[in-house]
Amino acid sequence: MKKRVLVTEPIPKSVVDYLEAEVELERWSHPEKIPKGLLLQKIPSFHGLITFKDNIDQEFLQAASQLEVVSNISVGYDNFDIEAIKRSKIIATHTPYVLDETVADLIFGLILATARRIPELHQYVRNGKWSKSVDISLFGHNVHHKKLGIIGMGRIGEKVARRAKVGFQMDVCYYNRSRNHKIESELGAHYEQMDELLKTSDFILLMTPLTEQTYHLIDYEAFRKMKRTSFFINASRGAVVDEAGLINALENQLIQGAGLDVFKQEPIQLNNPLLKMENVVTLPHIGSATAETREEMKLFAAKNMLQALRGDTPDAVIKELN
Numbered sequence: 001m002k003k004r005v006l007v008t009e010p011i012p013k014s015v016v017d018y019l020e021a022e023v024e025l026e027r028w029s030h031p032e033k034i035p036k037g038l039l040l041q042k043i044p045s046f047h048g049l050i051t052f053k054d055n056i057d058q059e060f061l062q063a064a065s066q067l068e069v070v071s072n073i074s075v076g077y078d079n080f081d082i083e084a085i086k087r088s089k090i091i092a093t094h095t096p097y098v099l100d101e102t103v104a105d106l107i108f109g110l111i112l113a114t115a116r117r118i119p120e121l122h123q124y125v126r127n128g129k130w131s132k133s134v135d136i137s138l139f140g141h142n143v144h145h146k147k148l149g150i151i152g153m154g155r156i157g158e159k160v161a162r163r164a165k166v167g168f169q170m171d172v173c174y175y176n177r178s179r180n181h182k183i184e185s186e187l188g189a190h191y192e193q194m195d196e197l198l199k200t201s202d203f204i205l206l207m208t209p210l211t212e213q214t215y216h217l218i219d220y221e222a223f224r225k226m227k228r229t230s231f232f233i234n235a236s237r238g239a240v241v242d243e244a245g246l247i248n249a250l251e252n253q254l255i256q257g258a259g260l261d262v263f264k265q266e267p268i269q270l271n272n273p274l275l276k277m278e279n280v281v282t283l284p285h286i287g288s289a290t291a292e293t294r295e296e297m298k299l300f301a302a303k304n305m306l307q308a309l310r311g312d313t314p315d316a317v318i319k320e321l322n
């Protein structure tokens with residue numbers, strides 16, 4: 001008898017066909033997330049779950065009586081309670097590598113949009129304000145040859161560093177849990193202590209995962225150390241920054257602007273002060289959201305699932321569970 005897999009995110013036909021060759025599939029294809037109660041009700045009859053952002057917590061694991069594998073369609077897995085998964089026999093996987101270049105592209109989009117004020121000037125043209133040459137008060141700032149500080153020099157950080165060095169001749173420094181010797185020797189990126197990076201960078205990119213150690217890693221005190229001319233970019237997770245501290249820092253002009261793909265609460269609430277600030281560029285968590293890359297991530301998640309259900313080691317088991 002075929003094993004049963006629940007997929008709570010829309011997947012393309014190619015991935016459906018790939019999975020159905022080996023397992024019996026049930027799909028939740030609504031645009032809204034599956035309600036938690038319904039997920040808990042359904043999960044006892046499944047051997048596998050392919051998910052995008054469902055919370056895999058103690059309550060879920062208790063209900064998942066015959067679950068063997070949970071496969072996340074994302075590289076970040078802060079929706080997983082890793083300690084609880086460790087105590088269970090469940091295999092957990094994610095989708096590293098396939099999205100690195102796509103996310104790095106978006107990060108450069110955010111850097112440029114913020115420094116060169118692209119959304120603001122786009123509105124300026126559309127609102128019919130472009131009657132003579134653009135006033136100096138609307139000029140942005142150079143990106144090339146500036147200093148970029150990357151906090152979290154992992155897979156994606158490295159791709160951003162390459163773009164910064166090769167494409168924009170930037171001075172790249174980084175702060176990380178451990179030294180990345182490859183990026184130092186190949187690109188000349190240099191390691192700095194956090195304080196030094198905060199004090200001297202023109203652009204500060206946050207690119208760590210969200211963990212107990214990185215929760216609110218950047219708070220108001222950190223913004224106080226940054227140059228008043230600096231731009232802060234976050235494409236990691238909203239809670240790595242203390243969002244109230246960021247709003248305060250922007251209101252007090254401790255930094256010049258921010259480019260944000262992620263927020264404390266997603267979707268962001270419309271009364272969030274960040275949405276009223278001209279010097280803040282906001283995106284709806286779309287770092288990896290291109291048609292090609294999302295399809296590749298879904299195929300990767302399906303591949304991890306089938307490998308695990310066959311009894312093979314999946315390509316991308318979450319490292320804490322390896």
Ligand SMILES: NC(=O)c1ccc[n+]([C@@H]2O[C@H](COP(=O)([O-])OP(=O)(O)OC[C@H]3O[C@@H](n4cnc5c(N)ncnc54)[C@H](O)[C@@H]3O)[C@@H](O)[C@H]2O)c1
Nearest residue numbers: 076152153154155156157176177208209213235236287288
């Ligand atoms: N905006 C998006 O759409 C999007 C897309 C992909 C990934 N992400 C986020 O980006 C994160 C990073 O992705 P990745 O593939 O580059 O991961 P990665 O594991 O390759 O890199 C993360 C780096 O952060 C470092 N790090 C971890 N904790 C640290 C700490 N306390 N202090 C300093 N450094 C620390 C690690 O050593 C590692 O080098 C993901 O976990 C995810 O949350 C967001």
Ligand SMILES: O=C(O)[C@H](O)CO
Nearest residue numbers: 073074075076287288
């Ligand atoms: O971690 C990831 O892969 C992205 O943030 C998509 O959620």
